[in-house]
Each structure stands twice: as C-alpha cells, then as structure tokens.
Amino acid sequence: MARAVNIIEKRLEQLRDQVNAHRRQELLLAVPMAWNALCAAMDAVGDVELGIAAFQSGKVPAEIGHTYLATYGLMQMLYVQQDAMNVIRAVVGTETVPASRKALGEAIKSQQDHMLAPIRQRRNRAVGHPMTNDGRASFIVRVSLSARGFTVYSVGDSHEFETQRVDLVADIAAQQRQVAKSLGDLVKRLKTSEIAHRRAHRGVKLAALVPETLGYHVEKIAEVATSPGPGREAWALASLQSIHVSISEFRTAVVARAEFGDAVKDTLKELEHPLAELAKTLGQGVSDEGTQMPIASLPIYCEFVRTRLKELREIAMEIDRDYESDD
Secondary structure, eight states, X not given: OHHHHHHHXXXXXXXXXXXXXXXXXXXXXXXXXXXXXXXXXXXXXXXXXXXXXXXXXXXXXXXXXXXXXXXXXXXXXXXXXXXXXXXXXXXXXXXXXXXXXXXXXXXXXXXXXGGGHHHHHHHIIIIISTTTBTTBEEEEOGGGOBTTEEEEEEEOTTOOEEEEEEEHHHHHXXXXXXXXXXXXXXXXXXXXXXXXXXXXXXXXXXXXXXXXXXXXXXXXXXXXXXXXXXXXXXXXXXXXXXXXXHHHHHHHHHHHTTOOOHHHHHHHHHHXXXXXXXXXXXXXXXXXXXXXXXXXXXXXXXXXXXXXXXXXXXXXXXXXXHHTOOO
C-alpha cells in the first residue's frame, strides 16, 4: 500500500506544479473562489493520504473504542478525499474555470467518480447516516470490527434484513488506485493544454515587440533638453509615439497569451505616468517657467523610461524562452 500512497503524493506534487505555473495560476487567481477551493482540495487529498498511512501503520490501540474512532475517521477521510477530487476536476479538469459558486457547484456534481460510489455508499450506511440511510437503519456488528473491516446489518421498515461485509483494506486500495489515475489524467491534460498553448504563440516573439531600438527613441526625446526647438520636439513626439505603439502591441500580445502577470502589470503601470508627462511637455513645448515639466527634469524622466523599457524587454525575453520549449 505504501507504493500507492507515494504515487498519489508524486502526482499531487506534479499537479501543484502545473496549477502554480505562471500563466495558469494567473487564470485561476482571476477567480478567487475557484482558486481557494482548488488549494483546499489539493491539501485535503494529501492530508487523507497521511491519515491512511497512520491507519495502516498498525499503531491504532486494540481497545474497541479506538477501533471505532479509527474506523469512523478512515471512512470519513475517504469520503472527504472523493469530495476533494471532485473539486479538483471541476476547477482544472476542463478548459473553463467556474466563475461563480453556482457554476462551481454544478461542475462538482458533474465530476462525481462513479467508480468510487460503492465506497461512498458504504460510508453513508455504516458511519455517515446509519439511522436513516435510504430508509434503512444500520448497525456495525461490534464483534466483527477490526482494522481490516467489519460487518454491518441493515433493516428496513418492512423488517427485511441485510448483511454486508465492509473490507476496509480493499476500499483503501481501490480508492488509492482511482485517485492516482485521476490525478495522472489531470496532470497529463494540463501538460497537453500548456504545450498546445505554447506552440500556438511561439511564432510571435514578445521581445521583438519591445526592441532595443526603443532606447534610441528615448535618446531622441532626451535630446530636447539640450537642444530644444520645434524640429527636435517634433522628432521627439514621433519617437514617443513609437514607444507607445510598441507598448500597446506588447500589452495586446501578453493578454492574448494570458501572461499578463504582476511583473508585466507593474512595469507597464510604472511607465504610464512618465510617458504621459513627456507627451504633455513635448506637446506644450519645453520651458523653465514651471507651467509644465522643467527642462532639467526631462532627462530624468527619460532615464526612468529607458530603465523600465529594458526591464520590459527582459520579461519578454524570459517569456519567449519559456515558449521555445515544450517542457
């Protein structure tokens, strides 16, 4: 059984790597309710594995009360793990992240694993709702109870009597096999989706949208400070327009790739004010009278813009490198 646990833990780690990858994480974080549910569900799947390992360790005291406690706890953990897997499949098992609680609830219902339904039913009958499950009252036969399982009696309103043997060892093994398979399928689907996304966009290099020549345009703007005049200012305005076009095209491209993360957002945000001030100043004409940006400040603004454009290009190159590979 230890091998099955290791498989689940390994695949759970692989799933975490996939959902925490920059692009997919941004998509998930855009829907906090779904992201939070996913994180809680992944934790629950792993926590249950720890509980199963403890149950199988043979360290549960032989006293009957402890056996009841361990049995109720184990069956409830299996139930919770199934619920958690339903949530995981609902959030990352399709191309669309549920955007509301109603949508998430409907998605969870559609992701029930029918292969594990018998385990769920046995939990409901024996320890979940033993008094009123499907119109029947159920009783665990105390003398049959052990760490391997137990017998449960059920009786209906017409006094029909039913006996069922619950094999906990078999239920654990069956659920671990199915959970491991489901996690493996999810990891494979996410990897396949990411590879397809990269291949669809790798032909367009983001770095080409933020070329090094933008530094030349910044220099032309800065020259207005040392050699002001209508001709210089017109040239500077044309250079400023080229910078705006590059930034706009870059923004459109990263949004299309769902790569509009914090680093991109912050850098573009930091460029907004200095570029607006440069545009205002160049449109009005540079002076020392304080009615717009002082001429002495223009090179400072230009240096700030130059630095941020360099950072933006480095971000673009990093994204391009990621898209060159399927790994």
